[in-house]
Amino acid sequence: MKKGFTLIEVLVSLIILSMIAVISSNILQSSLKTERLSSDRLQSARKLNFSSITLKRDIRQIINVPLRDFYGNQINGTFIGNNTDNIMTFNTKIKSISNDISPIKRVEYQLDDNRLIRKQFYSSNPYDIDENIKTVLIEDVSDLDLRFMYQGTWYERWPSVPITERKIPTLIKVEFTKNKKDYVWIIEPNIDYEFKN
Secondary structure (H helix, E strand, O other), X not given: OOOOOOHHHHHHHHHHHXXXXXXXXXXXXXXXXXXXXXXXXXXXXXXXXXHXXXXXXXXXXXXXXXXXXXXXXXXXXXXXXXXXXXXXXXXXXXXXXXXXXXXXXXXXXXXXXXXXXXXXXXXXXXXXXXXXXXXXXXXXXXXXXXXXEEOOEEEOEEOOOHHHHHEOOOEEEEEEEEOOEEXXXXXXOOOOOEOOO
């Protein structure tokens, strides 16, 4: 009597092996997709964390000195913010490589084409609007809302009234939506809120 496999046994074995291969392939694809989604979420969280740290650092190191326009004329305000135009402009202290360079730089945050952009100028009173370091902090931003608190009330513009031209808001609120998730950052500048001559 000869021992061996019948044709039916070989076919059943091939069917079982192909089913195992298909199931394994689906599990592998699902694992790779989950890993990719987790990696994307982690990367997005890192970018948001970096953006939050950058914005908070700039606001917490804010310098309450009068701003000037690009022609050298004094602007009525030491901090300019406008919810309608989605823009904030102020001077802040940024570490320089050299001690010969002033650490006070003008910074501007603006929503442009659904991106929150940070512009850092080379001085506190720049004369060229195009000379800056531009960084995209957050992409795919929608519904940006900037608010500025003074004496317990939130305002859409800063300075809100003439008395606030020489003051920094006591709180700054940045609300936005990214990937259908809402974010709210409330930041307190750690400075004397009024500029004194």
